[in-house]
Amino acid sequence: MAKMKLLYSPASPYARKVRAVAVHAGLLKNIDLVMAPLSPIAPNAEVDARNPVGKVPTLSADGMNLFDSAVICEYLDSKSRKPKLYPAKGKARWTALRLHAMGDGLLDAALLWRYENTLRPEALRWSDWSAGQMKKIVGVLDRLEKEAASLAGRATIGSLTVGCALGYLDFRFADFDWRKGRPKLAKWWAKFGELPAMAETRPTA
Amino acid sequence: MAKMKLLYSPASPYARKVRAVAVHAGLLKNIDLVMAPLSPIAPNAEVDARNPVGKVPTLSADGMNLFDSAVICEYLDSKSRKPKLYPAKGKARWTALRLHAMGDGLLDAALLWRYENTLRPEALRWSDWSAGQMKKIVGVLDRLEKEAASLAGRATIGSLTVGCALGYLDFRFADFDWRKGRPKLAKWWAKFGELPAMAETRPTA
Numbered sequence: 059m060a061k062m063k064l065l066y067s068p069a070s071p072y073a074r075k076v077r078a079v080a081v082h083a084g085l086l087k088n089i090d091l092v093m094a095p096l097s098p099i100a101p102n103a104e105v106d107a108r109n110p111v112g113k114v115p116t117l118s119a120d121g122m123n124l125f126d127s128a129v130i131c132e133y134l135d136s137k138s139r140k141p142k143l144y145p146a147k148g149k150a151r152w153t154a155l156r157l158h159a160m161g162d163g164l165l166d167a168a169l170l171w172r173y174e175n176t177l178r179p180e181a182l183r184w185s186d187w188s189a190g191q192m193k194k195i196v197g198v199l200d201r202l203e204k205e206a207a208s209l210a211g212r213a214t215i216g217s218l219t220v221g222c223a224l225g226y227l228d229f230r231f232a233d234f235d236w237r238k239g240r241p242k243l244a245k246w247w248a249k250f251g252e253l254p255a256m257a258e259t260r261p262t263a
Numbered sequence: 264m265a266k267m268k269l270l271y272s273p274a275s276p277y278a279r280k281v282r283a284v285a286v287h288a289g290l291l292k293n294i295d296l297v298m299a300p301l302s303p304i305a306p307n308a309e310v311d312a313r314n315p316v317g318k319v320p321t322l323s324a325d326g327m328n329l330f331d332s333a334v335i336c337e338y339l340d341s342k343s344r345k346p347k348l349y350p351a352k353g354k355a356r357w358t359a360l361r362l363h364a365m366g367d368g369l370l371d372a373a374l375l376w377r378y379e380n381t382l383r384p385e386a387l388r389w390s391d392w393s394a395g396q397m398k399k400i401v402g403v404l405d406r407l408e409k410e411a412a413s414l415a416g417r418a419t420i421g422s423l424t425v426g427c428a429l430g431y432l433d434f435r436f437a438d439f440d441w442r443k444g445r446p447k448l449a450k451w452w453a454k455f456g457e458l459p460a461m462a463e464t465r466p467t468a
Binding site for chain 2: 184
């Protein structure tokens with residue numbers, strides 16, 4: 059297999075998702091990992107040349123520049139000879155994709171909260187906006203606690219994305235005790251987080 | 264087929280994507296459309312009960328509450344007996360999903376730009392943030408102009424999403440002449456926009 063190139067950042071939860079899929083698929087050895095620091099107000103020329111949305115992760119493979127993380131994950135899974143993370147069809151597929159959407163939805167809100175409260179000049183911060191994003195984070199966590207049973211069993215793109223989301227809260231929202239009142243989710247993550255796909259991709263600043 | 268229920272807003276480009284897929288798939292008659300007004304700072308209880316991310320579109324079907332728009336589109340396409348919008352595999356699939364990601368990437372940036380400049384109190388607006396989002400919009404448009412050939416041929420989830428993105432610019436960014444310097448994209452959209460999936464789903468305030 060020709061070498062692939064992944065533009066990423068070690069703190070990005072979306073890039074972690076891709077790295078986790080690569081570990082699961084046994085494809086990490088085929089990927090050159092290239093750090094590409096950026097933010098919504100500080101673009102990265104190498105990323106922009108490959109991905110007009112200007113975000114990591116961006117994967118160059120097979121003559122294509124692929125993004126966003128959902129597309130890259132599905133692409134890598136399609137090249138994998140390991141058990142597939144994307145169920146082919148039926149209820150199993152919708153369950154996995156819905157969990158994926160919950161994980162990404164939590165992450166989208168968490169990133170916007172952080173941009174608001176760390177990147178934006180202090181005088182321009184809007185508490186209503188932060189509260190709106192936090193409500194989404196809490197809403198997803200509460201729903202995941204109720205549906206914790208759907209996370210059990212063989213890893214899917216859904217459970218893996220939820221793992222990246224919870225790992226991001228541990229990394230960037232350490233003061234926010236998401237485990238409180240959510241024992242099933244906490245128990246699931248304590249074990250799931252030890253899988254190689256998760257353990258080998260922990261975020262760093 | 265049991266009746267489905269779609270929570271939507273007539274202005275939402277992501278909900279338009281779902282409605283367009285439903286028109287293309289011949290499934291609109293099987294869907295109850297229910298308006299659910301909301302914003303990032305004004306949640307909607309009916310949406311929150313079905314989708315913890317608190318966004319439209321949200322589809323209730325077959326005992327499931329499905330989100331986000333990508334999941335709903337794929338679900339409806341799987342139920343369709345019309346030509347599929349999601350190519351099954353190979354280069355055609357990656358081309359379609361990559362165009363989908365470009366359309367959604369443009370829309371994500373356009374929505375954030377609008378929240379910044381219409382929803383947020385004027386004293387709290389940050390020009391660097393707006394400029395960063397506008398750079399993504401322009402970047403995607405320029406890339407689409409270069410790759411206009413990939414939009415040709417039978418409709419896919421990719422071309423349909425790009426259509427929703429351009430339609431959103433016409434709707435909400437009327438002063439921003441995106442057609443200027445992008446004749447191929449403008450020509451493609453002039454024709455594609457007349458397809459029933461697009462013509463029957465034009466946004467309204």
